[in-house]
């Protein structure tokens with residue numbers, strides 16, 4: 001692949017000339033080449049971790065990164081680092097607000113036919129060690145591995161909560177709502193599968209990209225044995241300078257093979273009181289949390305966001321951040337939204353922690369990229385963990401006054417199908 005050969009040549013000349021600077025913590029090199037690289041095939045051939053991938057929902061931009069030069073577990077430190085070094089960081093926050101951002105060794109950004117590369121050297125560690133890691137990376141840099149169909153035999157092992165147990169959690173929420181303690185709680189479940197040999201994470205995500213249209217497709221592999229990935233319809237926010245675009249995606253109806261029924265369901269969803277309320281609580285929560293940090297806000301009318309198994313209510317929200325307010329504030333105030341946690345936020349989060357019999361970790365968290373003048377994050381729902389021969393798929397639903405336990409169960413089962421339906425051979 002010409003593009004990769006060119007990158008390799010550029011990197012080799014960087015390494016040859018580089019003398020670690022005593023003044024600067026890191027050295028950043030950026031270059032741009034013309035050409036198209038299939039980033040998932042490229043990532044599949046790489047051995048350096050962590051690996052990160054994001055295919056943006058609303059344009060043809062994709063990111064892939066390998067390795068880490070620095071990592072950040074505090075938002076203020078990540079933000080400060082971006083401001084002082086004019087660099088992009090990738091990563092995000094788990095559901096429980098644990099922060100993980102990192103400065104990748106190599107970050108590739110593909111748009112149409114242009115590939116931008118950000119390559120970083122750490123000047124504070126031994127140059128021989130750095131050089132060794134970089135040369136290893138260069139060894140496999142020009143390789144790609146073709147994406148293949150899923151070949152494994154996959155068996156359903158368990159659901160963390162049975163239907164009966166999960167519906168009883170919903171009843172518990174409804175009781176708390178009646179008492180006036182809670183207004184909304186988003187309850188999830190985990191479905192577990194085992195495979196006869198490890199499922200390739202890139203093959204799985206590529207299949208999801210093919211079938212789950214109009215989504216963000218994301219992947220975070222902390223090492224060879226553990227990947228979190230998924231295809232989410234939901235944006236947490238996009239920031240261009242001070243202008244912010246966010247959204248409330250909540251409220252759900254089914255999509256089937258019957259087009260007439262899908263249209264009826266869409267009309268029903270747009271007018272249904274319970275679903276409208278479920279969505280409005282998300283809007284209200286975002287608005288309230290952003291309020292101290294913005295100058296103006298605009299909330300658009302409900303529209304339908306149509307997916308393969310489900311359709312959702314969506315409201316687009318635009319806002320103007322006050323001067324100087326950047327991603328630390330946006331992330332801290334918005335995440336986790338009431339589309340994945342609940343209202344009030346603190347109480348619903350602690351309810352979830354007490355009731356759910358598994359840890360959400362990256363499920364219902366957020367992943368994305370942040371730089372000084374631009375950031376974009378997705379809400380990591382419709383997601384799965386692949387750990388060697390095990391696959392865990394999570395999905396949840398917002399429980400509000402008027403929720404019917406059986407219908408909410410059917411809703412989470414349908415949402416999980418977005419990924420589960422890909423597990424069979426083609």
Ligand SMILES: C=C(O[C@H]1C=CC=C(C(=O)O)[C@@H]1O)C(=O)O
Pocket residue numbers: 186188234249250251252278312338339340381382394395396397398399415
């Ligand atoms: C929490 C999830 O979905 C959220 C996003 C869209 C619709 C939702 C709903 O109608 O309940 C949920 O709030 C999930 O898919 O795991």
Ligand SMILES: [Mg+2]
Pocket residue numbers: 250251252278397398411
């Ligand atoms: Mg719902």
